[in-house]
Amino acid sequence: MSTSLAPVTGAPRSRQRFGRFEQYTQIGVTALLLVIMLIVGRLLYPNFTSGQAIFDLLGKNVFLIPLAIGMTFVILSGGIDLSVGAVMALGSVIAASLLQAGWSAVLVIPIVLLAASTLGLVVGIMISRFEIQPFIATLAAMFLARGLCLVITDRSIAIDNSFFQSMNLAHINLWEQETVNLRGKVRITDVYTTPSVLIAMALLLVAFIVLHYSRFGRTVYAVGGNEPSSRLMGLRVDRTKVSVYVISAFCAGIAGLLFAFYTASGDPVAGIGYELNAIAAVVIGGTLLSGGSGYVLGSMLGVLVLATIYAYKEFDGDLNTGWTRVMIGVLVLFFIVLQRFIVTRRRR
Amino acid sequence: MKKLTSHRLLWPAVVLIALLLANLLWNHSFFDITLRDGNLYGAPVDILRRAAPIVLVALGMTLVIATRGIDLSVGAVAAISGSWASMYIISSADGASVSVVLTAVGVALLMALIAGAWNGFLVSVLGIQPIVATLVLMVAGRGLAQVITDEKILYPDNSPAYKLIGGGYLLAVPFSILLAGGIFALTAVLTRKTALGTLIESVGVNPEASRLAGVRARPIIFLAYVFSGLCAGIAGLMLTSNSTSADPNSIGLFIELDAILAVVIGGTSLAGGRFSLAGTLIGAFIIETMDAFVVIAISARSTDVFKACVVIIVCLLQSSRVRAWLLNVLRWGRTPTRTHHEPPPPTASKDLQIPSPIATDPATDTTNGSETTNGSDTKTVKATS
Numbered sequence: 001m002s003t004s005l006a007p008v009t010g011a012p013r014s015r016q017r018f019g020r021f022e023q024y025t026q027i028g029v030t031a032l033l034l035v036i037m038l039i040v041g042r043l044l045y046p047n048f049t050s051g052q053a054i055f056d057l058l059g060k061n062v063f064l065i066p067l068a069i070g071m072t073f074v075i076l077s078g079g080i081d082l083s084v085g086a087v088m089a090l091g092s093v094i095a096a097s098l099l100q101a102g103w104s105a106v107l108v109i110p111i112v113l114l115a116a117s118t119l120g121l122v123v124g125i126m127i128s129r130f131e132i133q134p135f136i137a138t139l140a141a142m143f144l145a146r147g148l149c150l151v152i153t154d155r156s157i158a159i160d161n162s163f164f165q166s167m168n169l170a171h172i173n174l175w176e177q178e179t180v181n182l183r184g185k186v187r188i189t190d191v192y193t194t195p196s197v198l199i200a201m202a203l204l205l206v207a208f209i210v211l212h213y214s215r216f217g218r219t220v221y222a223v224g225g226n227e228p229s230s231r232l233m234g235l236r237v238d239r240t241k242v243s244v245y246v247i248s249a250f251c252a253g254i255a256g257l258l259f260a261f262y263t264a265s266g267d268p269v270a271g272i273g274y275e276l277n278a279i280a281a282v283v284i285g286g287t288l289l290s291g292g293s294g295y296v297l298g299s300m301l302g303v304l305v306l307a308t309i310y311a312y313k314e315f316d317g318d319l320n321t322g323w324t325r326v327m328i329g330v331l332v333l334f335f336i337v338l339q340r341f342i343v344t345r346r347r348r
Numbered sequence: 349m350k351k352l353t354s355h356r357l358l359w360p361a362v363v364l365i366a367l368l369l370a371n372l373l374w375n376h377s378f379f380d381i382t383l384r385d386g387n388l389y390g391a392p393v394d395i396l397r398r399a400a401p402i403v404l405v406a407l408g409m410t411l412v413i414a415t416r417g418i419d420l421s422v423g424a425v426a427a428i429s430g431s432w433a434s435m436y437i438i439s440s441a442d443g444a445s446v447s448v449v450l451t452a453v454g455v456a457l458l459m460a461l462i463a464g465a466w467n468g469f470l471v472s473v474l475g476i477q478p479i480v481a482t483l484v485l486m487v488a489g490r491g492l493a494q495v496i497t498d499e500k501i502l503y504p505d506n507s508p509a510y511k512l513i514g515g516g517y518l519l520a521v522p523f524s525i526l527l528a529g530g531i532f533a534l535t536a537v538l539t540r541k542t543a544l545g546t547l548i549e550s551v552g553v554n555p556e557a558s559r560l561a562g563v564r565a566r567p568i569i570f571l572a573y574v575f576s577g578l579c580a581g582i583a584g585l586m587l588t589s590n591s592t593s594a595d596p597n598s599i600g601l602f603i604e605l606d607a608i609l610a611v612v613i614g615g616t617s618l619a620g621g622r623f624s625l626a627g628t629l630i631g632a633f634i635i636e637t638m639d640a641f642v643v644i645a646i647s648a649r650s651t652d653v654f655k656a657c658v659v660i661i662v663c664l665l666q667s668s669r670v671r672a673w674l675l676n677v678l679r680w681g682r683t684p685t686r687t688h689h690e691p692p693p694p695t696a697s698k699d700l701q702i703p704s705p706i707a708t709d710p711a712t713d714t715t716n717g718s719e720t721t722n723g724s725d726t727k728t729v730k731a732t733s
Contacts, residue, residue, distance in 0.1 A: 080479065126660070130667040133618055135418070135479060139605060140659040147652025154649055272601075276487050289480050322494030322596070329488025336476055336484070 025342060026286030026335070027298045033284075033331075034301060037308045045315040051177050051191040057307040058197045062262065063088065063255040063271075064306065065200035067278040068285070068299040069207045070251030073244045075282050076211070078224040078291030079127065079134035081245065084252040085274030086145035087116050089267060091256020093149045095164075096157035096266025105163035113253045119145060120249025124242030138245075142275070149268035156267040159260060167261040170195050196258045203254060207296045220244060224291025280332045281306055288339055305331065360613055360630040367637040374644050383520065391640065393522065397590075399636040400528035401426075401583035403629060405603055406610040407535055408576030410628045413611055414552045415569045416620030417471060417478035419576045422607060424489025425463045426584030426600030429456035431493045433585055434502040434594035437510050449510045457581045463489065464577020468570035486604075493596035502594040513589040524586050531579070536625050545623075548572065552620030606635055609655065613662055634658075 041048035058065070067084045074081040091112045098108045119141060126137040159165070171192035178186055211217035219240045222230040231237045260266055285302030287294025306328060313324050371391070381390035405422045412419045433456040440448045463485060470481035516523045539545030550558040551565045559565060583603065588594045612618060613634055614627025638658065642651045664670045 126663070130664055130669055132663045132667055136608070136612070136618055136659065136663055139608070140656045140663070142656075143605065143652050143659065144656035147650060147654075147656055150649045151653060273487075276483065279483065280487065283480075289477060320495050320499055322491040322496075322499065325491025326488045326495065327491075329484050329491065332487065333470075333484045336480055337474065340474060340476065 027295060030284055030286055030301045034305050048315060055193050057304055057311060059194050061307040062196045062200050063258040064277060064303050066203055066251040066255040067274060068281040068303050069203055069296060070248035071278040071282045072287055072296045072299045074248045075287050075289060076224045076291055076294055077220050077241060077244045081138045081248045082275045083138040083141035083145055084278055085271035086142040087119060087249055087252035088255040088259060089149050089270040090145040091116050091253045092260040092266040092270055093152050093268050095260045096159050097152050099159050099161040100157055105161055112257055113250060116249045116253025117246050120246040124245035128238040128241040153268055156265050159264045164261060167195055168264045196261050204300055211296050221292055277306060280328050283332050283335050357627055360627055364630055364634050367641055371641050395636045395640055396525050397522045399632045400524040401586045402606050402610055402632045403528045404579045404583045405607040406628045406632050407532060408579035409607040410611050410616055410623050410625060411548060411572040412576045413616055413618060414548050414620060414623035415572050416552045419482050420604050421467060421482040421485035421489055422580035423600035423603045424486050425460050425577050425580040427490050427493035427596050429460045429581035430584035430588035430599045431497045431594045431596045432456045432459055434588050435497055438502055453585060456585060460577045460581020461574060464574040468573035472566045472569040497596050510589050513585050549622055609659055610635055
């Protein structure tokens with residue numbers, strides 16, 4: 001790519017000396033936090049950072065990655081999307097019910113993605129054309145998606161389609177590792193990841209390239225940074241705003257498919273509160289909630305931080321689930337306050 | 349002035365009456381209220397009772413929204429107060445004694461107050477966007493409730509005194525209705541008979557101008573969140589004592605959405621400023637009546653879809669672009685394609701576009717009585733242009 005398309009969010013050249021440091025402050029804090037959390041985990045539980053445990057951080061929260069990616073687009077553009085958890089559930093339910101009716105996976109997967117994107121399109125049009133606040137429009141979409149789930153089915157549907165089953169069971173072996181179990185026996189096991197993780201990573205790569213090296217990506221940043229200015233500059237603000245909600249819903253559809261792969265079922269009450277997790281991941285990853293500044297890779301770090309918190313809970317069975325939520329809340333608060341300070345410093 | 353207020357509540361009231369009539373069509377004994385064991389029973393009483401917690405939460409939400417804020421944490425605050433009170437009553441030896449219940453209620457409400465003050469602090473002192481600031485407590489609060497109850501589902505059924513709050517009767521009327529009604533009346537008096545309501549509105553309409561006029565926004569915004577927290581706390585007590593169970597994961601789940609919906613249906617704009625407590629009350633009733641109707645006429649599973657459609661329709665009706673478009677349709681009896689395909693103009697030209705058909709016809713107000721606030725909208729535009 002040419003130099004004119006260098007990564008965005010940079011401070012003006014006159015402040016480059018400070019800006020260079022400042023623009024990575026938050027992402028640096030997040031990375032540092034992740035490392036500290038992993039070290040603490042290792043001190044508490046010996047196998048916490050063994051190879052497989054690290055890959056499980058991704059593997060067990062794989063559907064959170066697309067949600068966080070989509071949410072990054074929306075928040076960068078200055079909006080918010082509260083419907084992603086419900087759209088994810090809708091995706092898994094549509095997939096499960098169509099597969100149950102005997103449709104083939106080749107048809108079902110595009111249908112799920114199309115249905116999710118259509119919902120995103122409706123939301124985007126409501127927000128950009130009719131000037132309804134993003135949060136209330138996506139709230140309505142959340143009700144709608146969750147309601148449609150319940151209309152389709154009020155209980156979880158198991159999936160016995162061969163393709164979905166194979167995605168559920170598939171392991172991609174990476175290398176062999178010696179592990180010591182509780183009784184002191186040494187065993188050689190394979191460290192593996194799943195195809196779902198690879199799909200999520202591919203999506204992340206695409207999102208990274210789109211956001212940082214495409215005209216559309218720069219427009220997203222511009223709209224989030226200052227909407228009237230970007231309108232006056234002749235950027236296609238409305239089209240961009242519609243697009244980010246379509247992207248978010250599309251990502252939620254992918255998350256729904258990954259969820260269906262992971263659980264081999266479609267669950268109408270899946271992902272309640274996942275919109276909050278996605279927002280938390282984006283905030284922890286250093287994206288400004290007012291829009292215009294942040295990195296999709298930061299959101300990935302945010303997902304890893306959340307995954308590490310969940311891993312604490314998994315390694316210590318006595319830990320109350322409530323504490324994981326409190327921890328996430330405290331982290332979100334910490335990063336929001338950090339954002340406040342960074343923004344006020346930038347303005348000076 | 350009187351005409352204006354009747355205008356603002358006209359449409360919510362019409363919708364409510366229509367829904368009640370629809371219920372009557374499906375269930376001919378819908379309005380039958382019977383007196384059994386000296387207590388009132390019947391579908392309308394049930395609707396009022398189920399609406400009571402929503403009314404409470406929506407009251408607090410109305411004031412918060414009027415200050416240009418939003419409180420997403422009400423469900424979590426309800427979970428905290430409800431589960432704490434239940435936990436205390438269960439673990440105490442004599443759950444039936446009034447003093448135990450009073451202590452439980454008192455401490456639970458204190459927690460709700462602290463939660464509200466926390467939100468208020470984040471918004472008014474630290475200046476964090478309301479949606480984000482309350483999101484923190486929305487995530488963490490339910491976690492705290494889980495910690496309080498140790499992840500168990502509690503059954504505080506050993507205390508008739510506690511059950512009174514949500515499920516009991518006083519003077520033949522469900523106590524929760526009286527409680528919600530009393531708090532509603534108190535709030536209405538405090539905001540409308542004192543300057544408080546006007547101050548809240550001024551902060552919401554234009555924070556900068558009200559600051560210049562000498563209104564101190566910070567304590568007002570802070571108080572709005574404290575009040576919202578308190579209302580949510582009481583709602584939490586109601587919900588747990590009515591169902592005699594406290595599951596921190598489900599107490600008040602999605603009640604924030606119902607409350608926001610009630611406020612929006614009631615005609616209070618999400619952009620802040622003018623608020624209508626009576627509108628909120630009607631909004632809450634509409635939600636419960638609609639739920640009752642959907643359950644009878646279609647199925648309990650499709651209530652969420654209906655709620656979503658109502659939110660979308662109400663929001664579209666509040667949007668100025670849709671109003672302008674509807675107005676054109678009403679005036680010329682056909683859809684002018686121009687409004688469909690026009691490139692999205694900058695706001696300035698959009699504002700100028702609205703008055704053009706009206707400016708030519710002075711009789712708009714009488715012919716288009718259905719457009720509730722359009723009259724005032726266009727007047728201001730005319731004055732500026």
